[in-house]
Amino acid sequence: MSSVVRIERVFKEYLLGEQIVQALNDITLAIEPGVFLAISGPSGSGKTTMLNLIGCIDRPTSGNIYINEENVSQKSANELADLRARSIGFIFQTFNLLPVLTAAENVEYPLLRRKDISATDRKRRVDYFLDIVGLSKYANNRPNQLSGGQRQRVAIARALAVKPAIVLADEPTANLDKATGIEILKLMKLINEHLGTTFIFSTHDQKVIDHANRLVKVEDGTIKAFGVRGPKRNWNIARVRNLSDIAAENIPG
Amino acid sequence: MLSTSFRLALRNLARNRNRTLVAMLTVGGGVVAFLLAGGFINWVFADMREATIRSQLGHIQIVRPGYFEKGIADPYSFLLPGQSKEEEALRNTTEIATITPRLAFSGLASFGDITVGFSGEGIDPLRERPISTRITIKDGQDLQSLEETSAILGEGLARTLGVKPGDSIVLLGTTANGSANAIEVTVAGTFFTIYKEYDDTALRLPIPLARKLMRVDGATSWVALLERTESTQSTIESIRPKLPAEVFQIIPWTELADFYNKVVVLFSKQVDVVKIIIGLIIILTISNTQTMSVLERTTEIGTSLAIGLRGSDVLRLFLLEGALIGIVGGLLGIGLGYVLGEIISAIGIPMPPPPGMARGYTGQILISTSLVVDALILSLSTTLLASIMPAWKASRMNIVDALRCNQ
Numbered sequence: 001m002s003s004v005v006r007i008e009r010v011f012k013e014y015l016l017g018e019q020i021v022q023a024l025n026d027i028t029l030a031i032e033p034g035v036f037l038a039i040s041g042p043s044g045s046g047k048t049t050m051l052n053l054i055g056c057i058d059r060p061t062s063g064n065i066y067i068n069e070e071n072v073s074q075k076s077a078n079e080l081a082d083l084r085a086r087s088i089g090f091i092f093q094t095f096n097l098l099p100v101l102t103a104a105e106n107v108e109y110p111l112l113r114r115k116d117i118s119a120t121d122r123k124r125r126v127d128y129f130l131d132i133v134g135l136s137k138y139a140n141n142r143p144n145q146l147s148g149g150q151r152q153r154v155a156i157a158r159a160l161a162v163k164p165a166i167v168l169a170d171e172p173t174a175n176l177d178k179a180t181g182i183e184i185l186k187l188m189k190l191i192n193e194h195l196g197t198t199f200i201f202s203t204h205d206q207k208v209i210d211h212a213n214r215l216v217k218v219e220d221g222t223i224k225a226f227g228v229r230g231p232k233r234n235w236n237i238a239r240v241r242n243l244s245d246i247a248a249e250n251i252p253g
Numbered sequence: 254m255l256s257t258s259f260r261l262a263l264r265n266l267a268r269n270r271n272r273t274l275v276a277m278l279t280v281g282g283g284v285v286a287f288l289l290a291g292g293f294i295n296w297v298f299a300d301m302r303e304a305t306i307r308s309q310l311g312h313i314q315i316v317r318p319g320y321f322e323k324g325i326a327d328p329y330s331f332l333l334p335g336q337s338k339e340e341e342a343l344r345n346t347t348e349i350a351t352i353t354p355r356l357a358f359s360g361l362a363s364f365g366d367i368t369v370g371f372s373g374e375g376i377d378p379l380r381e382r383p384i385s386t387r388i389t390i391k392d393g394q395d396l397q398s399l400e401e402t403s404a405i406l407g408e409g410l411a412r413t414l415g416v417k418p419g420d421s422i423v424l425l426g427t428t429a430n431g432s433a434n435a436i437e438v439t440v441a442g443t444f445f446t447i448y449k450e451y452d453d454t455a456l457r458l459p460i461p462l463a464r465k466l467m468r469v470d471g472a473t474s475w476v477a478l479l480e481r482t483e484s485t486q487s488t489i490e491s492i493r494p495k496l497p498a499e500v501f502q503i504i505p506w507t508e509l510a511d512f513y514n515k516v517v518v519l520f521s522k523q524v525d526v527v528k529i530i531i532g533l534i535i536i537l538t539i540s541n542t543q544t545m546s547v548l549e550r551t552t553e554i555g556t557s558l559a560i561g562l563r564g565s566d567v568l569r570l571f572l573l574e575g576a577l578i579g580i581v582g583g584l585l586g587i588g589l590g591y592v593l594g595e596i597i598s599a600i601g602i603p604m605p606p607p608p609g610m611a612r613g614y615t616g617q618i619l620i621s622t623s624l625v626v627d628a629l630i631l632s633l634s635t636t637l638l639a640s641i642m643p644a645w646k647a648s649r650m651n652i653v654d655a656l657r658c659n660q
C-alpha cells in the first residue's frame with residue numbers, strides 16, 4: 001500500500017544565535033492513509049517540527065518528504081501553497097481563526113482560492129462541514145462569540161473544507177479543558193472513521209494518545225518507538241534502539 | 254474572491270478604528286492642504302489669465318506676418334486694411350464674441366513742461382468694451398465713441414504727466430512718411446490694470462484719432478474675444494482657412510502673455526513641491542500604520558499562508574487595505590477641501606501687491622476637476638506606495654516563525 005506521507009532520512013537544524021539546534025535527527029517514517037496517528041514526546045522533542053515538515057510549511061535541512069508519493073523538496077513556495085490548499089488541513093493549538101470573519105466565512109476562507117470550486121459548491125461545503133462539527137447554528141458568529149471548543153470545531157471544519165488527504169493538528173486539545181478536549185478528539189476520530197481522512201496530531205497527554213490507532217514516540221529529535229493498536233485495543237510497540245533500525249522498521253500496514 | 258477580499262479588507266480596517274481613522278484623516282488632511290494650496294494657485298492663474306486677456310490681449314490677435322517680431326518699431330509696414338471681407342467674415346464667426354481693430358503706435362505726450370513717451374492704442378471704444386472689462390477706470394470716464402477727441406491714460410502715465418480728467422494734452426507722433434505730427438486731446442479718464450508696467454505707459458484713444466495722427470488707414474491688429482478661453486485653440490483651427498497664411502498671422506493669447514506664462518511655470522513648480530511634501534508625509538504615516546497592522550496580524554498571516562493562500566494573496570490584501578485608506582481618506586479630504594474652499598472664497602484672502610503689480614487683491618480658492626483628480630491620484634498612489642513594503646514583508650513571512658509568535 002502506498003503511503004500518504006513518507007519521510008526519508010530527514011534532518012532539521014535550527015540556528016539559535018551561534019548554536020545549532022538539532023530539532024530532528026535522521027527521521028524516516030511512512031504513514032499509510034486513513035490512520036489516526038499520535039506523535040507524542042516531551043516538550044522540545046521535535047513534534048511541532050515534524051508536523052511543520054509534513055505540512056510543507058517548513059523545509060528539512062536534508063532528506064526528502066513525499067506527500068502522496070510526490071517529493072515536495074523541489075517545489076517552489078507557490079507550488080507548496082497550492083499543495084497545501086488541496087491536500088492538507090491544519091488545526092492549531094490556538095485555533096487561529098481569522099477574527100474578522102464569521103464561522104462560516106472562516107470555513108470558506110481556504111476555498112476562496114480554489115477556482116475549481118463554484119460559489120454554490122463552496123456554500124454547500126461550508127454548510128456540510130459546519131453541520132458535521134455541529135455548529136450550523138453558529139454560522140454567523142465571529143470567533144470571539146464562540147467558546148474555545150466551538151472555535152476548535154470551526155477550525156476542524158475549515159481544515160476539512162478543502163477535502164484534504166491529511167489533517168495535521170499540533171496539540172489540538174492543549175488549550176481546552178479536559179472534557180472539551182475529549183469531545184474534540186472524538187469528533188476528529190469520527191471524521192477519520194467516516195470520511196477516511198488521515199489525521200496526524202501531536203500531544204504529550206496520555207488520554208489523547210488513547211484515542212489514536214498509530215503512535216510515534218519522539219525524543220530529542222529521533223523516533224524512539226512506533227506503536228500500532230491491536231484488535232483488542234492493545235498497543236504493539238516496536239522500540240527503536242539505534243539509528244540504522246529506523247530505516248528497517250516502519251509502521252506495519 | 255474579489256468581493257471577499259474587499260470585505261476582509263474593510264473589516265480589517267474597521268477592527269482598529271482609531272488607527273484607521275488617524276490614517277484616513279492624515280490622507281484627508283494632506284488632500285485638503287493640497288486642494289487649498291493648489292486651488293489658490295489655480296484661482297491666481299485663472300484670474301491673471303482673464304485679467305491679461307480682458308485688459309490687453311483678447312483671446313486671439315490677427316496681424317500681418319512678423320508684426321510682433323519687427324512691427325512694433327515700424328507699424329506702417331504691417332498694417333491691416335480698415336475694411337476687408339476677412340474681418341467681415343470673422344465678425345460673423347459664431348465662436349467669436351467680438352472682434353475689434355487696434356492701431357498700436359508710440360509717441361510723446363506733452364502737458365505743460367513735461368513730455369514723456371507713451372504706448373498708444375487706437376481703439377473702437379464700443380467694440381473694445383467687452384475686451385476691456387479688466388481695465389478699471391480710476392478717475393473720469395471711459396471713452397464713449399469713435400468721434401470724440403479724448404484719450405484715457407494709464408494711471409502711471411497720468412501721474413508722470415501730472416494730468417487729471419479734463420486736462421488737454423498734446424500727442425506727438427510720426428507719420429507713415431516719417432514726418433512729425435501732433436494732435437491735441439482731452440484726458441477723459443485714467444485707468445489701471447493688474448500690470449503696473451502697462452499702466453505706466455498706456456494711452457488709449459479712438460482709432461480715427463490715431464489714424465489721423467499717424468496719417469494711415471487700417472489697423473495693426475484685429476483682436477478677438479471668445480465666449481470661453483478654453484476654445485481658443487479650436488477657434489484658431491476653424492478660422493485658419495479663412496485667413497491665408499501669407500498675409501495673416503493668427504496668434505493666441507498664450508503666445509503673447511509672457512508674464513502670465515512665467516508665473517504659471519514658477520507657481521506650478523511650487524505646487525509640485527507642496528505636493529511632494531504632502532506625499533512624503535502621507536507615505537511616512539501610512540507605512541507606519543501598515544507596518545503595525547502587519548505586525549499585529551502576524552499569526553493570521555502565518556495561518557492564511559499555512560492553509561494555502563499564496564504570498565501574492567496576502568500582498569494583495571494589504572495593498573487593498575492601503576488603497577481603501579487612500580480612497581476613503583482622499584474622498585473625505587476632497588469633500589472637506591471643497592467646503593473649506595467655498596468658505597475661504599466667500600471670505601476672501603487679502604493679498605499684498607505682487608511684484609510688477611500696483612495693487613493687492615482678494616484671492617479665492619478655485620478647485621478644478623483636474624485638481625480633484627490630482628488629489629485622488631496623490632492620495633491613492635501614496636497610500637499604495639506606503640503599503641508596498643509592509644505588504645511585501647507580510648507576503649514573504651516565514652510561516653513557521655509567524656505561527657510560533659503567539660505561543
Ligand SMILES: Nc1ncnc2c1ncn2[C@@H]1O[C@H](COP(=O)(O)OP(=O)(O)OP(=O)(O)O)[C@@H](O)[C@H]1O
Nearest residue numbers: 014015016021023042043044045046047048049050
Ligand atoms: N524556529 C526555531 N528556532 C530555533 N529553534 C527552534 C525553532 N523551532 C524549534 N526549535 C527547537 O527545536 C526543538 C524542537 O522543537 P519543537 O517545537 O518541534 O518541539 P515540540 O516537541 O513541539 O515541543 P512542545 O511540546 O513544547 O511544543 C526544540 O529544542 C526547539 O527549541
Ligand SMILES: [Mg+2]
Nearest residue numbers: 047048049170
Ligand atoms: Mg510543539
